[in-house]
Amino acid sequence: MTEVSGLEALHPGTLDCVHCGMCLTSCPTYQVTGRETSSPRGRVYLLRGVAEGEIPLAETLAEEAYLCLGCRACETACPSGVAFGSLLEQARSVVDRAGLRRGWAKRIEQFALRTVVPRPRVLHGLLGAVSVAQRLGLDRLVLPWLPRRWREMHGLLPRIPAASERRRLPEVTPAIGEQRGRVAFFEGCIMPEVFGAMNRATVRVLASQGFEVVVPAAQRCCGALQAHAGELELATELARANVIAFGQAGAQGDAPENAPGTASATAPATGFDAIVVNSAGCGAALRELDHWIGDEGAPLAGQVRDVCEFLDQVGMRGTPRPLSKRVAYDDPCHLIHAQGVADAPRRLLEAIPELELVAHQDPAGCCGAAGIYNLTHPEMSAAILAKKLDALEAARPAIIATGNPGCLMQLQAGAQSRGMNVRLAHPIELLAETL
């Protein structure tokens, strides 16, 4: 067997698996296929086998490395502490370097992840064009002539807001009322373009709670999508840029006052009380920056908080206005499994008077979005989404709340295709509406 770089590095991580199988039923792809090869335990065994030279690095590993959604539900289930997310990133990198991944999915992904997503101007321009096309109905005009895959992709595309909605956030938003601290906000790459309203809601809620909100202009895409796709070099580059951006922005301001109820009593590493993120995928990646760039990333990583987690920790001031709705909360995988945040959003929602928080059967299961998985694996994604929608539909919510843009888009498209009369919202939007 030819020496493949990366295999040696990932081998120790595979030894953490004791083969107990407690991960099996947590895995969305195992649930659909019933195959050991499509289970976390099977995938770790496969990786170990390849790393130990028992089996060749071949198409099964290449397929499984990408059939896995990277939801990391297996990490929540694993008693032995296998760092599956990290193993997966390394496995994908190995598969890519061995030239085992070809075809249109790879090409689209590379274009999106290398050229579009990390470059705000390109992304803004491209989505601007899409927005205009959507407004004029041009997309529907050409749709019938497009290949099937393109038509499916179109179905998943959200409505891109007008340019006025896609403006950047102010670099500093002052605290309202008595100041409790100073936080940085990580706005993300796709969030400001597609979910600008959500970002503005986040800043509004943070300011209302007495936090000055700084949005460093030099911040970049978090690198999560690139890392998940095995593009570890690009992810590393973005990670370093963010460490510098947040470090510099933090150093410019005054040292935060330790007013009662601030996030941290000790001197914060970046000069902020916290780096607040409202996208679960970005939050998970930023929290693990040290996995990519070592100690250099630790200070930033250690300060990252999901917006709901942060607000729950510092405590909301005052009583929200009532919102008389049935709300089902759905856990984003990268919030519950990768960041261990499950109760905070529920507590915040429950504190809204008259809001009825309803449980459903599958809150912690993946919705099948997983970055661009719904484009690369439409059938598996649809099967996973169907299970999620069955559970949500049975709970009959008026609003489905979840804190990740990919999940919001996926669930929105799914709910629409089923004709469900339901609104999709980030929990922070509901908090903003009840201020």
Add this chain to the structure above:
Amino acid sequence: MGPTPNPSSLEASLRDVVGADQVLTRPEELFVYEVDGLTHHSARPRAVVLPATTEEVARVVKVCRRHEVPFVPRGAGTGLSGGALALGRGVIIECARMNSILQIEPEDRYAVVQPGVVNTDLSKAVLHHGLFYAPDPSSQLVCTLGGNVAENSGGPHTLKYGTTTDHVLALELVLPDGSVVRLGSPSGWPAGYDLVGAVVGSEGTLGVVTEATVRLSPIPERTETLLGIFPDVVSACRAVGAIIRSGLVPAAMEIVDRRTIEAVEASVYAAGLPTDAGAVLIMELDGAAVAVGAQAERTRALSLAEGARDVQVARDEQERQRFWRARKGAFGAMGRLAPDLYVNDAVVPRRKLPEILEAVCAIGDRLGLRLSNVFHAGDGNLHPNISFDRRDADELARVLQAGEEILRLCVEAGGVISGEHGIGTEKREYMGLLFSDDDLEAMKKLRAAFDPTLACNPGKLFPTTRICFEANPKARGYDQVPFE
């Protein structure tokens, strides 16, 4: 992609039955199916097939028979005795896709399930009727009922509720000739030989179970879970004896020793168990609300009298679940210590628990092994866990030696060699410790009545004359063992 299709080949015939998607034949895919929960035994199958219906299973079995290839049913592959290994380059019949609950009869208190239904999923599905499925192996979040039937699985609540065999009323079985038979009835075994009893625990050697009718039990009105904290394992064992002697019938009594506590507390299943305790004893009492409170109080007093430093009572359902998650995640949590874990499974008379436990630990210490104990103390069912690395041939040899010494010790004390994990490939050579040649011959005759060609899960349960695995660190060579 694959080899040129040969319409008369085994693989092609299997594809005809279940469709090309549901037959796995790539070397890497077969590699993944070479082990179950017992990692130091392995055997690569010739193919893996995933049928969806009884009819497909029957046709798959007929194809195997026509090609003279052995076959083995498999569920989630969490078994700990190598029961799901396909010896003799056999075909694995993976039942995970047959996961429907076919019928629930709350009034008659039974459910009809396919073999791939996950143990806890059944309890979840009948919860709203106030019922549950009682056998609860530690792997119940993932293991399948088909596998439970094959291995006669137990679990912590075996103490009060019995093992799987006490909860199976009827079975549908594909016999090794491909015919389908139904054994038993929802009303219980009508008369004559108890064939359902013969199939439960037969480790897949009598046929492939394709449907099971299982008993459902009413959820007790009240459950109290206590956590006794003891200075050492021996005093915890003595408390178990005292509680049983007093006439109480707890639903479960489980001991977790210090080394296991440390591993669990470092894992996602951490329950806040005190890491400075020598052992904790989880005790559960359930039944009528009026009785349980007083019983829990007596249990508490008895534990304190036997030297418990403290006895905590779970304040709510959440805390109760946390205690149990810690217990049930213990096996996996041991993965934090080493890449492999060998779980021994022997039973001794309860009164001998304290001395046997000491002797077991001495064996581990003498052989320089990392041995810990987490076990069903109420049943006298030991689970000495040995953490090791199968790539270390010397360590593996010591693990196997310890396993054998522990089994001999338990048998000499009047015990048996398996409480709930089965014999499989793991303990087949030790059957002679318990059974005479005549006993084994009688068992073989029963088996031959179902499976005259010995094609169904060969190489399990019965001793072979050749042992060729101990010298090999990965125990390859299992597939060379003739299946009769």
